[in-house]
Amino acid sequence: MRSLLPVLTLLAASAVAGDLTFYVGTSGAAAQGILRGTLDAETGKLSVPVVIAEAKGASFLALGQDGKVLYATAEVAGGGVAAYRLAANGPATLLNTEETKGKGATHVTLDRTGKFLFAANYGSGSVACLPLKADGSIGPASSFLQHEGTGPNKGRQAGPHAHGIYADAANRFVYVPDLGTDDIFIHAFDAATGTLKPSPAKSGRVAPGAGPRHLAFHPQGGFAYVCNEMAMTVSVFAVDATTGAMKELQVLPTLPAGADAKGASTAEIFCLPDGKALYVSNRGHNSLAAYAIGADGQLSPLGHTLDVPAVPRGFGLSPDGRWLVCAGQKSGTLNAYRVDPATGRLTDTKQSVAAGAACCIVFAR
Numbered sequence: 001m002r003s004l005l006p007v008l009t010l011l012a013a014s015a016v017a018g019d020l021t022f023y024v025g026t027s028g029a030a031a032q033g034i035l036r037g038t039l040d041a042e043t044g045k046l047s048v049p050v051v052i053a054e055a056k057g058a059s060f061l062a063l064g065q066d067g068k069v070l071y072a073t074a075e076v077a078g079g080g081v082a083a084y085r086l087a088a089n090g091p092a093t094l095l096n097t098e099e100t101k102g103k104g105a106t107h108v109t110l111d112r113t114g115k116f117l118f119a120a121n122y123g124s125g126s127v128a129c130l131p132l133k134a135d136g137s138i139g140p141a142s143s144f145l146q147h148e149g150t151g152p153n154k155g156r157q158a159g160p161h162a163h164g165i166y167a168d169a170a171n172r173f174v175y176v177p178d179l180g181t182d183d184i185f186i187h188a189f190d191a192a193t194g195t196l197k198p199s200p201a202k203s204g205r206v207a208p209g210a211g212p213r214h215l216a217f218h219p220q221g222g223f224a225y226v227c228n229e230m231a232m233t234v235s236v237f238a239v240d241a242t243t244g245a246m247k248e249l250q251v252l253p254t255l256p257a258g259a260d261a262k263g264a265s266t267a268e269i270f271c272l273p274d275g276k277a278l279y280v281s282n283r284g285h286n287s288l289a290a291y292a293i294g295a296d297g298q299l300s301p302l303g304h305t306l307d308v309p310a311v312p313r314g315f316g317l318s319p320d321g322r323w324l325v326c327a328g329q330k331s332g333t334l335n336a337y338r339v340d341p342a343t344g345r346l347t348d349t350k351q352s353v354a355a356g357a358a359c360c361i362v363f364a365r
Contacts, residue, residue, distance in 0.1 A: 018042075020318050022325060023070060024049050025360030027059035027313075030332055034058050034072060034084065034092065035355055037334070044323055044336040044349045049358075052092045053084050060107050060314075061362045065114025069095070069136030070362075072108070079105040079121050081130065083138050095137040101144045102126035107164045107214075112171035116142070116194050120176060125160025127176055127187070129194050142194035149181030152209045153230065157181070163229075164214040169221055173199060173244035177212035177226055184212055184226060184237075186244045204246030206235050214268055219275045223297035227254065227266040227280045234269065234280050234291070236298055250298045254280045254289045261285075267313045273321040277302065277344025281312040281326065288312065288326065288337075292344060305346045309333045309358075316361030327358035334358055 024035035033056070037049030057075035064071065067086075074082040076097045084092040104123025110132075111118065117130045117138060129143040151157025161180035167189060168175065174196060176185040183203035187196045204226075206212050211230030217239075218224070224246065226235045236250040254266050264284035271278050271293070278291045278299060287306050291299035309328020316325050317339075324337045324346060334355045337346040 020323070021364040022316060023061055023063070023362045023364070024327060024334070024355050024358050025058045025061045025072060025314070025362070026355070026357040027057070027359045028329060028357035030356035031058075032356055034061065034070065035358070037353070037355070039318065039323055039325060039336055041318070041322070044338055046325070046334055046336050046351060046353045048353045049334070049355045052090075053094065055082060058082070060360050062108045062110055062117070063362055063364065064132070064136055065110065067365050071110070071117055071138070073105045073119070078103045079123065081105060081108055081117060081119050081138060083136055085136060095135065098130055098138040098140060100128040100130070101141050102128065109165055109167065111167045111189065111191060112169065113191055116191070118165040118167065118174060120162040120165040122161050122163055125162050125178060125180055127162050127165055127174075127196065129189075129196050131194050143196040145187060145196050145198070147176075147178055147181065147183075147185060149178070149183065151180055151182050151211070153211070156211065156230065157209070163212070166215050166217065168217065168239070168241070168244070170241060175215055175224065177215050179211040179213055179229055182206050182208055182210055182212065184215065184246060186246065188244070199244050201243050201245035204237050204248065206248070207231060207251070210235075213266060216269045216271045216278065218293065218297060219271055219273055225269055225271065225278055227269040229265045229267070232261050232264055232266055232282070234266075234278070234289070234299065238297065252291070252299055252301065254282055255285055255287075256304050259285060268315050270315070270317050272317065272339065272344060273319065279315070279324065281308070281315055283311045283313060286310050286312060288315070288324075288346065290344060290346060302343065302345055305337065305348065309335050309352070313359035314361055316363050318363050319365050325361050327355065327361050329357055329359040332356040332358065334361075
């Protein structure tokens with residue numbers, strides 16, 4: 001048995017060794033388009049990402065189900081999306097662009113079958129569903145919904161602003177945090193026809209003026225977590241899988257006690273794949289808030305990782321949940337953090353690699 005230990009140790013190390021590929025969406029004056037980088041799965045060392053597509057407006061990305069096509073928001077007629085065929089090495093190839101029938105496409109995801117692309121239009125407060133063709137290119141929208149409503153903040157909530165769009169695990173409902181109305185709109189989805197329509201449950205609600213931005217489902221189902229951009233809070237909801245209805249259970253701050261909230265706003269939110277922890281990025285404060293997730297779906301604060309890349313608009317978790325890569329839109333840099341598998345706490349790798357105007361991270365699967 002003793003003689004086998006070195007071999008077993010080597011096999012365990014090789015199981016996690018190697019490079020993980022990730023893609024970077026960019027936005028702002030220094031944006032170059034879509035970038036690709038790698039993370040050493042054993043050490044967390046990042047490569048300096050390289051440009052694979054000189055895309056405009058590629059602030060958010062989504063990977064196709066087969067991992068061969070990447071979808072991005074795009075500057076197309078005021079609001080659009082684009083599809084890119086990926087290559088193992090070298091540049092990506094633009095397949096096509098398509099309009100989302102609204103203004104300011106800001107978020108894209110796929111349905112659970114990988115056959116439809118969802119887009120949230122921030123500027124017009126609307127959402128679209130677009131079918132994907134066999135080659136991965138995007139077809140004209142099969143469905144479109146315009147939100148209605150306002151919020152108490154007249155400067156930012158004079159109308160609807162759809163900020164994210166997410167299909168539930170059963171692919172029956174699509175949830176849309178709308179910053180302008182303080183709703184998480186709930187739309188019924190027909191995967192046979194690619195049709196969205198308002199559900200009888202209508203929406204979940206956050207506090208007036210909170211401004212919901214992005215959402216993360218618990219990997220085992222039953223709960224959803226919403227980061228509220230303007231209130232600097234995270235809301236916990238119980239989700240009824242049958243009706244799609246949401247019931248708020250808990251609201252916690254995303255900043256440390258006593259922190260100055262001036263100029264700060266939440267941005268991204270993700271759960272670990274095993275459902276043990278949740279993370280929210282704080283722009284302005286430049287921190288990552290971490291929470292342990294209990295058996296009842298509710299959150300307990302784990303603390304904050306400070307001095308992350310400036311203006312952390314986005315971050316991504318590796319598929320195995322062992323690494324978090326944070327993108328600094330203002331700093332134009334990335335950093336990697338090791339995730340403790342037992343507690344979910346983060347350890348800073350103390351590195352910085354250049355990625356101009358980085359604002360979204362998506363790992364290859």
